[in-house]
Amino acid sequence: MVEVREAAKVLSQARRVVVFTGAGISAESGVPTFRDALTGLWERFDAQALATPQAFQDDPDLVWGWYEWRRTVIRRVHPNPGHEAVAAIEARTPRSVVITQNVDDLHERAGSAGPLHLHGSLFEPRCASCARSAPVPGGEEPSEGRRLAPPRCEHCSGPVRPGVVWFGEALPEQILETAVQEATDCDVLLTIGASGLVYPAAEIPKVAAMFGGTVIQVNPQPTPLDAVAGINLHGTAATILPTLVA
Ligand SMILES: CC(C)NC(=O)[C@H](Cc1c[nH]c2ccccc12)NC(=O)[C@H](CCCC/N=C(/NCCC(=O)O)S[C@H]1O[C@H](COP(=O)(O)OP(=O)(O)OC[C@H]2O[C@@H](n3cnc4c(N)ncnc43)[C@H](O)[C@@H]2O)[C@@H](O)[C@H]1O)NC(=O)OCc1ccccc1
Numbered sequence: 626m627v628e629v630r631e632a633a634k635v636l637s638q639a640r641r642v643v644v645f646t647g648a649g650i651s652a653e654s655g656v657p658t659f660r661d662a663l664t665g666l667w668e669r670f671d672a673q674a675l676a677t678p679q680a681f682q683d684d685p686d687l688v689w690g691w692y693e694w695r696r697t698v699i700r701r702v703h704p705n706p707g708h709e710a711v712a713a714i715e716a717r718t719p720r721s722v723v724i725t726q727n728v729d730d731l732h733e734r735a736g737s738a739g740p741l742h743l744h745g746s747l748f749e750p751r752c753a754s755c756a757r758s759a760p761v762p763g764g765e766e767p768s769e770g771r772r773l774a775p776p777r778c779e780h781c782s783g784p785v786r787p788g789v790v791w792f793g794e795a796l797p798e799q800i801l802e803t804a805v806q807e808a809t810d811c812d813v814l815l816t817i818g819a820s821g822l823v824y825p826a827a828e829i830p831k832v833a834a835m836f837g838g839t840v841i842q843v844n845p846q847p848t849p850l851d852a853v854a855g856i857n858l859h860g861t862a863a864t865i866l867p868t869l870v871a
């Protein structure tokens with residue numbers, strides 16, 4: 626593909642690269658994308674409705690069960706060649722950063738140094754009352770589609786919640802500020818497996834384009850980010866990304 630060669634050239638000459646990722650980069654590891662993470666008990670729910678403070682207030686066992694199930698799925702899978710190619714791009718670029726919407730730890734396990742998690746992580750539970758961090762539950766793996774009572778905080782016995790950003794909640798300020806700054810200063814922004822539908826995250830590729838960065842999109846489907854992508858690579862992360870670093 627001519628575009629792949631062009632993208633590889635632009636990437637190899639870049640001094641400052643931002644890699645922006647969504648659920649699509651983890652799909653080939655066996656992690657359901659956000660909208661596909663609703664099976665069994667949860668399939669009658671809308672992910673956007675489940676991932677809210679209101680849902681946790683109304684039915685904490687339902688929501689905690691969903692997150693614990695997603696965490697066990699992540700534990701069982703491995704980074705794919707897409708995650709590995711991103712770590713390779715970082716290793717050979719003078720300055721680079723991964724900005725992810727994903728709450729999994731597959732970038733870290735692939736060797737990426739300090740990805741910025743805009744929407745938090747499944748591995749940083751905290752107390753919903755006093756906000757102190759809580760231990761990541763070990764023990765028995767919840768089976769798919771089961772309610773599970775959230776643990777209690779050892780400080781104030783409030784309910785422990787997942788360390789993710791729910792709809793209607795603000796993103797972590799420092800992380801968002803750093804992400805916008807990196808997008809402003811980059812030569813190239815590579816957006817991978819992001820539907821570009823959730824805000825303010827979806828602004829990041831647009832900021833890069835606004836400040837003169839080249840946006841390269843890797844996605845099998847068209848997205849609203851097509852509008853800012855100088856190079857569009859229609860394919861999957863694990864097949865396309867290795868060819869960009871070959
Ligand atoms: C849906 C949208 C309309 N709504 C929002 O954006 C809302 C509201 C809003 C704010 N500003 C707006 C402006 C306009 C419109 C709406 C809004 N935003 C918020 O509520 C945000 C918070 C948003 C964050 C929510 N949390 C998540 N995740 C953590 C939890 C959890 O994971 O459970 S969002 C979650 O969904 C998003 C899913 O998107 P993708 O990752 O892109 O995944 P998706 O499944 O959609 O698509 C997958 C893509 O991959 C592609 N693909 C598939 N396979 C592959 C493959 N193999 N390879 C490559 N690509 C592939 C597919 O083609 C597809 O394109 C991710 O961001 C993910 O993190 N907070 C807030 O605004 O707070 C205010 C505020 C401000 C100050 C003070 C107080 C309050």
Ligand SMILES: [Zn+2]
Pocket residue numbers: 752753754755756757778779780781782783
């Ligand atoms: Zn507490």
